[in-house]
Amino acid sequence: MLSETVITREIGESLDFCFLGNDRLLIVSKTLKLYSIEDLSQAPQLLACFLMPVSVTGMQCLLPMDDIAHSSQSQMQAQRTMCTSDPKNRILSLVTQIQSAPPNSFTFVISTRIFFDLQVGVSDGMATVPSRPWECWGPLNARIFPHHWRCRIGVSGNRVLQAFPAMGATADDEDSTHYMLHMMDFSPLAVERRQGLGIVVTEPSTIEITESGEKLTTSLPYVEDRIYLPKLTTEDPDSDGIDQLEVIEI
Numbered sequence: 001m002l003s004e005t006v007i008t009r010e011i012g013e014s015l016d017f018c019f020l021g022n023d024r025l026l027i028v029s030k031t032l033k034l035y036s037i038e039d040l041s042q043a044p045q046l047l048a049c050f051l052m053p054v055s056v057t058g059m060q061c062l063l064p065m066d067d068i069a070h071s072s073q074s075q076m077q078a079q080r081t082m083c084t085s086d087p088k089n090r091i092l093s094l095v096t097q098i099q100s101a102p103p104n105s106f107t108f109v110i111s112t113r114i115f116f117d118l119q120v121g122v123s124d125g126m127a128t129v130p131s132r133p134w135e136c137w138g139p140l141n142a143r144i145f146p147h148h149w150r151c152r153i154g155v156s157g158n159r160v161l162q163a164f165p166a167m168g169a170t171a172d173d174e175d176s177t178h179y180m181l182h183m184m185d186f187s188p189l190a191v192e193r194r195q196g197l198g199i200v201v202t203e204p205s206t207i208e209i210t211e212s213g214e215k216l217t218t219s220l221p222y223v224e225d226r227i228y229l230p231k232l233t234t235e236d237p238d239s240d241g242i243d244q245l246e247v248i249e250i
Contacts, residue, residue, distance in 0.1 A: 016061040020115055021087035028061045028094065031131075034115050048118055053134035053216055054209055058097035062155050063090070088116045091186050093155050095147055098209060105147040106209065109160055109186065111220060114141045143186075143220045144207050158187035183225035191221045198225040 016028040023038040024047075031051055035044035094108040114137050147153075151164040162182040185191075185198070194200055204219040 014058040049131045056096045060095040062093040107145045107147045109143045111141045143218045160184045185223040198223045
């Protein structure tokens with residue numbers, strides 16, 4: 001039973017988890033371990049282990065808040081979330097801290113379809129529960145973006161929203177309202193039909209992930225919506241100074 005299952009972690013290793021629908025559990029640490037929990041009378045069955053491309057010292061898992069049940073270290077209180085959409089076609093966002101000097105943070109945006117198509121990254125002769133190397137599953141099913149320490153990320157359906165300080169903001173601007181909102185839509189239908197505003201991004205992107213110059217290339221297609229910058233007003237001293245959003249063309 002789930003109540004009797006013990007998951008261990010190394011000292012200093014972060015641990016997070018999320019539910020993919022009603023029958024799959026993803027344990028997020030230095031690897032991504034996928035378990036079947038279809039039969040709650042039995043211990044979870046390990047289905048696959050997805051390897052990350054670099055060593056990580058911290059990881060936070062973000063799933064669509066309105067679609068797929070999610071729980072993390074910062075949200076340990078029990079919550080009930082009704083699954084209202086197909087968990088096989090959603091976006092998982094991982095905010096990671098990379099083991100480097102100085103430490104760097106990145107956001108991995110991953111399509112959840114890889115956790116249901118378990119033939120991805122599997123070759124003949126591999127073990128029953130193989131480890132999937134990043135090279136076999138990651139580049140075509142993910143995008144990697146730099147993560148600013150003050151950046152906030154929200155996920156809804158196939159969309160990812162980043163809120164980050166506007167250019168020129170400093171670490172002393174704790175209460176600054178100078179920030180930008182960046183929306184990305186990873187829906188295959190949006191990419192195919194270019195629904196909404198923005199441009200379709202299909203070309204691979206390469207990011208330098210460590211001080212040593214190691215580079216990772218990813219190519220999950222998405223529609224990059226416009227960037228929104230809050231217009232600031234000071235007419236009402238009791239307001240936060242924001243009453244509308246200004247569109248920045250991309």
